[in-house]
Amino acid sequence: MTERLKHRVYRANMALPECGLVKLTWGNVSAVDRQRGLVVIKPSGVPYGEMKVSDMVVVDLQGKQVEGSRNPSSDTATHLELYARFPDVGGIVHTHSTWATSWAHAGAPIPASGTTHADYFAGEIPCTRPLSREEVNGDYELETGRVIAATIGTTDPLHMPGILVSQHGPFCWGKTPEIAVQNAVVLEEVAKMAWITGTLNRQTPVMDSYLLNKHFTRKHGPNAYYGQK
Amino acid sequence: MTERLKHRVYRANMALPECGLVKLTWGNVSAVDRQRGLVVIKPSGVPYGEMKVSDMVVVDLQGKQVEGSRNPSSDTATHLELYARFPDVGGIVHTHSTWATSWAHAGAPIPASGTTHADYFAGEIPCTRPLSREEVNGDYELETGRVIAATIGTTDPLHMPGILVSQHGPFCWGKTPEIAVQNAVVLEEVAKMAWITGTLNRQTPVMDSYLLNKHFTRKHGPNAYYGQK
Amino acid sequence: MTERLKHRVYRANMALPECGLVKLTWGNVSAVDRQRGLVVIKPSGVPYGEMKVSDMVVVDLQGKQVEGSRNPSSDTATHLELYARFPDVGGIVHTHSTWATSWAHAGAPIPASGTTHADYFAGEIPCTRPLSREEVNGDYELETGRVIAATIGTTDPLHMPGILVSQHGPFCWGKTPEIAVQNAVVLEEVAKMAWITGTLNRQTPVMDSYLLNKHFTRKHGPNAYYGQK
Amino acid sequence: MTERLKHRVYRANMALPECGLVKLTWGNVSAVDRQRGLVVIKPSGVPYGEMKVSDMVVVDLQGKQVEGSRNPSSDTATHLELYARFPDVGGIVHTHSTWATSWAHAGAPIPASGTTHADYFAGEIPCTRPLSREEVNGDYELETGRVIAATIGTTDPLHMPGILVSQHGPFCWGKTPEIAVQNAVVLEEVAKMAWITGTLNRQTPVMDSYLLNKHFTRKHGPNAYYGQK
Numbered sequence: 001m002t003e004r005l006k007h008r009v010y011r012a013n014m015a016l017p018e019c020g021l022v023k024l025t026w027g028n029v030s031a032v033d034r035q036r037g038l039v040v041i042k043p044s045g046v047p048y049g050e051m052k053v054s055d056m057v058v059v060d061l062q063g064k065q066v067e068g069s070r071n072p073s074s075d076t077a078t079h080l081e082l083y084a085r086f087p088d089v090g091g092i093v094h095t096h097s098t099w100a101t102s103w104a105h106a107g108a109p110i111p112a113s114g115t116t117h118a119d120y121f122a123g124e125i126p127c128t129r130p131l132s133r134e135e136v137n138g139d140y141e142l143e144t145g146r147v148i149a150a151t152i153g154t155t156d157p158l159h160m161p162g163i164l165v166s167q168h169g170p171f172c173w174g175k176t177p178e179i180a181v182q183n184a185v186v187l188e189e190v191a192k193m194a195w196i197t198g199t200l201n202r203q204t205p206v207m208d209s210y211l212l213n214k215h216f217t218r219k220h221g222p223n224a225y226y227g228q229k
Numbered sequence: 230m231t232e233r234l235k236h237r238v239y240r241a242n243m244a245l246p247e248c249g250l251v252k253l254t255w256g257n258v259s260a261v262d263r264q265r266g267l268v269v270i271k272p273s274g275v276p277y278g279e280m281k282v283s284d285m286v287v288v289d290l291q292g293k294q295v296e297g298s299r300n301p302s303s304d305t306a307t308h309l310e311l312y313a314r315f316p317d318v319g320g321i322v323h324t325h326s327t328w329a330t331s332w333a334h335a336g337a338p339i340p341a342s343g344t345t346h347a348d349y350f351a352g353e354i355p356c357t358r359p360l361s362r363e364e365v366n367g368d369y370e371l372e373t374g375r376v377i378a379a380t381i382g383t384t385d386p387l388h389m390p391g392i393l394v395s396q397h398g399p400f401c402w403g404k405t406p407e408i409a410v411q412n413a414v415v416l417e418e419v420a421k422m423a424w425i426t427g428t429l430n431r432q433t434p435v436m437d438s439y440l441l442n443k444h445f446t447r448k449h450g451p452n453a454y455y456g457q458k
Numbered sequence: 459m460t461e462r463l464k465h466r467v468y469r470a471n472m473a474l475p476e477c478g479l480v481k482l483t484w485g486n487v488s489a490v491d492r493q494r495g496l497v498v499i500k501p502s503g504v505p506y507g508e509m510k511v512s513d514m515v516v517v518d519l520q521g522k523q524v525e526g527s528r529n530p531s532s533d534t535a536t537h538l539e540l541y542a543r544f545p546d547v548g549g550i551v552h553t554h555s556t557w558a559t560s561w562a563h564a565g566a567p568i569p570a571s572g573t574t575h576a577d578y579f580a581g582e583i584p585c586t587r588p589l590s591r592e593e594v595n596g597d598y599e600l601e602t603g604r605v606i607a608a609t610i611g612t613t614d615p616l617h618m619p620g621i622l623v624s625q626h627g628p629f630c631w632g633k634t635p636e637i638a639v640q641n642a643v644v645l646e647e648v649a650k651m652a653w654i655t656g657t658l659n660r661q662t663p664v665m666d667s668y669l670l671n672k673h674f675t676r677k678h679g680p681n682a683y684y685g686q687k
Numbered sequence: 688m689t690e691r692l693k694h695r696v697y698r699a700n701m702a703l704p705e706c707g708l709v710k711l712t713w714g715n716v717s718a719v720d721r722q723r724g725l726v727v728i729k730p731s732g733v734p735y736g737e738m739k740v741s742d743m744v745v746v747d748l749q750g751k752q753v754e755g756s757r758n759p760s761s762d763t764a765t766h767l768e769l770y771a772r773f774p775d776v777g778g779i780v781h782t783h784s785t786w787a788t789s790w791a792h793a794g795a796p797i798p799a800s801g802t803t804h805a806d807y808f809a810g811e812i813p814c815t816r817p818l819s820r821e822e823v824n825g826d827y828e829l830e831t832g833r834v835i836a837a838t839i840g841t842t843d844p845l846h847m848p849g850i851l852v853s854q855h856g857p858f859c860w861g862k863t864p865e866i867a868v869q870n871a872v873v874l875e876e877v878a879k880m881a882w883i884t885g886t887l888n889r890q891t892p893v894m895d896s897y898l899l900n901k902h903f904t905r906k907h908g909p910n911a912y913y914g915q916k
Binding site: 074101105 | 800801802803869872873876879880881883884886887888894895897898901905912913914915916
């Protein structure tokens with residue numbers, strides 16, 4: 001069972017450069033096996049072109065490495081904190097994709113400006129506050145997870161499956177690692193679209209709330225009618 | 230005969246990711262067989278990489294499914310309304326292409342700024358008004374078709390073979406599904422060019438009307454002299 | 459000999475989509491054989507994916523078709539006028555490349571902002587005046603060649619191997635069709651760089667004239683020392 | 688031993704067009720063999736598609752050609768000056784990559800706006816002053832190396848492994864030619880991100896210094912914990 005999950009996590013990681021979301025060794029995808037209390041994650045600093053399924057690292061929910069000869073991603077503690085806070089989440093993605101990262105640099109949330117956004121994110125995509133000096137110099141990656149969870153707050157994380165970490169970049173998630181990668185693709189695209197929209201019309205209001213709700217519920221929830229049954 | 234049209238619609242749909250106009254499962258192309266009163270359209274939410282000719286869905290002009298085991302595109306009612314309103318149109322394309330969609334988010338028409346535009350669109354490419362709450366919560370996809378037709382008004386739809394739906398994205402059309410896809414390629418390109426032009430020179434006037442007319446008629450109508458006989 | 463030139467013109471035309479300078483059937487390359495008084499040019503409106511060497515059209519310097527079963531490019535008269543005016547030019551390229559075309563839409567010349575520009579163009583790349591209604595409605599393509607030649611004026615066309623036609627797009631040229639295509643690649647790149655530069659610093663002055671001259675003469679003229687002997 | 692280094696320099700040069708950092712014959716990579724006092728560098732003006740390992744040129748530290756039948760890069764004197772000034776540097780890269788070059792055109796340093804930047808560059812990436820008329824008309828390429836070294840000053844060049852040359856473009860370096868190429872990839876990406884960030888928020892302050900320091904030391908120095916041991 002871990003073998004199958006390692007294969008899925010490997011494939012989801014390989015999708016990041018294929019979709020143009022990362023360069024060099026940037027980015028990472030993980031998935032959780034809730035029954036067995038295990039997380040499979042990308043190894044740290046291994047080039048995508050050389051990465052193999054057997055390089056995937058398995059850690060328990062406390063971060064203890066239980067399988068694999070590689071070091072896990074240096075962002076592992078962030079992933080573990082999010083799995084602890086978001087019980088419905090099955091996969092997490094971190095990238096430094098160009099447009100989403102630039103919004104994170106600016107410390108600005110991405111406004112919902114159209115249905116492409118509304119099909120996946122049920123409102124404005126938030127940006128965290130900057131971490132404090134103490135948080136950065138302390139348990140940095142854990143604190144990153146904590147500030148993400150605090151920013152999402154009581155929102156259903158499956159309704160807001162991504163966030164910008166201030167001065168850093170995006171984290172996305174979903175029921176599965178494959179869906180988490182899809183959300184990272186969409187986040188990058190809506191980040192670019194929102195940027196273009198803003199330059200065309202600085203006064204563009206956010207989209208009509210009933211249209212946002214219509215499109216999100218066309219794809220999610222009990223009355224969804226997009227896609228195949 | 231339906232088999233041949235299904236193959237053409239399949240090929241036209243596959244051209245959307247090949248031309249960089251869509252990501253994931255976004256977008257859809259349809260074609261109409263006016264003699265038999267049938268429309269062939271992309272299935273809803275099927276990834277392009279897995280889609281087969283046999284996944285194409287056939288509906289009649291009232292939307293009743295007559296062939297295929299998949300659900301048709303969730304935008305089918307929009308396509309049917311446009312076929313009803315535009316008797317000369319043989320194919321329709323919907324995408325969320327980046328630059329055209331961003332103009333739709335801004336609620337702004339795309340000004341005719343050069344001959345690339347004039348070769349295909351005989352003037353400014355319009356943007357619809359936003360749909361009302363009632364239209365969105367009612368028969369949403371049908372209303373989308375209605376607002377498109379109302380915005381085109383009495384213009385020959387083959388002279389203005391595309392439009393932006395406010396807060397949503399572009400729809401294009403043409404005599405055939407292949408021409409409709411070409412118009413979607415051009416719309417995305419002129420959306421990007423018009424954006425760059427606007428940032429270079431906020432006072433750029435629209436192009437000279439006689440140049441616009443010259444280029445459109447070089448390619449269309451009785452005196453066209455572009456291309457092979 | 460015409461066979462060899464047809465092959466070169468074919469290859470130069472195919473380089474346009476390969477270099478991302480054109481979409482669909484846009485753009486055209488020609489070359490002249492001065493000894494025999496013949497011009498080889500792309501056929502009008504043939505998709506690049508289907509074009510063959512045997513589709514190239516041969517016309518004499520008055521535009522009379524002497525070889526080939528296809529119609530020549532609708533821009534043939536522009537090419538012929540430039541060959542008549544610029545005796546050292548051996549190849550001409552027309553594209554609708556995105557950034558250069560957008561400068562043409564804005565009616566603005568491209569300022570020399572760095573050495574990438576200076577390596578190929580010995581100063582600001584000019585933009586023609588708009589054609590008048592009479593010129594557009596008269597012998598349009600010939601008038602396009604005339605306004606290009608008038609704008610280049612007494613400048614050596616090999617020192618300024620390209621221009622923007624107002625509201626239309628770029629034309630480039632060179633001693634050979636291969637060099638003309640290279641100049642079209644460079645024009646598109648410096649158009650993009652000049653745009654980015656302008657948004658970073660609206661007050662950026664043009665580059666120092668001695669640096670411009672140094673880089674142009676490093677690559678051109680009797681003291682050039684770039685490249686292999 | 689030179690054969691092996693020639694192969695590495697060849698591969699590093701070929702990575703430039705593969706990573707989208709150069710067009711045509713632009714750009715060059717070199718590496719130094721400190722023991723033997725030799726530098727291997729790209730030949731001048733050879734198209735990447737035709738370049739072979741045997742085209743690499745070997746010069747000594749005074750610039751005397753000791754191997755190869757091609758002319759070395761016209762920028763060789765710049766590389767040699769940097770090897771003389773930066774004893775820990777093993778490889779140097781010069782490109783005209785689009786976004787970094789545009790910052791160089793604007794004469795502006797690239798501010799550190801996020802962790803992507805901080806992972807590789809320990810602060811703002813500087814831009815040199817423009818060269819004077821005397822420097823340009825004198826030993827131009829040597830003066831380019833001198834102004835780079837003067838701008839880096841007493842900073843550890845491995846902490847600031849790249850720079851913008853005013854009105855020209857970027858030079859990057861590293862312990863090896865492969866790392867130098869990586870730094871050129873990162874420089875282009877952070878140049879683009881910083882541009883987007885600046886357009887989103889002209890008041891964006893530079894990133895927090897403790898976050899910058901955290902990310903640089905996560906990847907560099909005695910306490911680095913990114914990657915595999």
